[in-house]
Amino acid sequence: MTYVVTEACIKCKYTDCVDVCPVDCFREGPNFLVIDPDECIDCSLCVPECPVEAIYAEDDVPEDQREFIALNAELAKQWPPIVERHEPLPDADQWAGVKEKKHLLQR
Numbered sequence: 001m002t003y004v005v006t007e008a009c010i011k012c013k014y015t016d017c018v019d020v021c022p023v024d025c026f027r028e029g030p031n032f033l034v035i036d037p038d039e040c041i042d043c044s045l046c047v048p049e050c051p052v053e054a055i056y057a058e059d060d061v062p063e064d065q066r067e068f069i070a071l072n073a074e075l076a077k078q079w080p081p082i083v084e085r086h087e088p089l090p091d092a093d094q095w096a097g098v099k100e101k102k103h104l105l106q107r
Helices: 016-020 067-076
Strands: 003-005 026-028 033-035 055-057
Touching: 003 033, 003 067, 033 067
Parallel strands: none
Antiparallel strands: 003 055, 026 033
16 A cells, blocks of 8 residues: 545645655655655655645545546656655645645646
């Protein structure tokens, strides 16, 4: 089992999760983070660090977010690793509670 970043991260990109990851499995895109399923060791340290509750164990991903399992795997192959925390996107707080943002994902 791996962990998965879901839609809530889009346009926020808080990186608190990156700081606690012992294996540097996060990858960074323009407005979203993903977890590389080949690198994740299922430690769950990232889950409580996400202020928008965007990270789930693969088996616990909500039904309406299941497509993010494949999306994390796909984008992890394309995006570079992120190994240090940095500031969230400038308007992250405004987007934190917004639902249905998948169409805003930048690849």
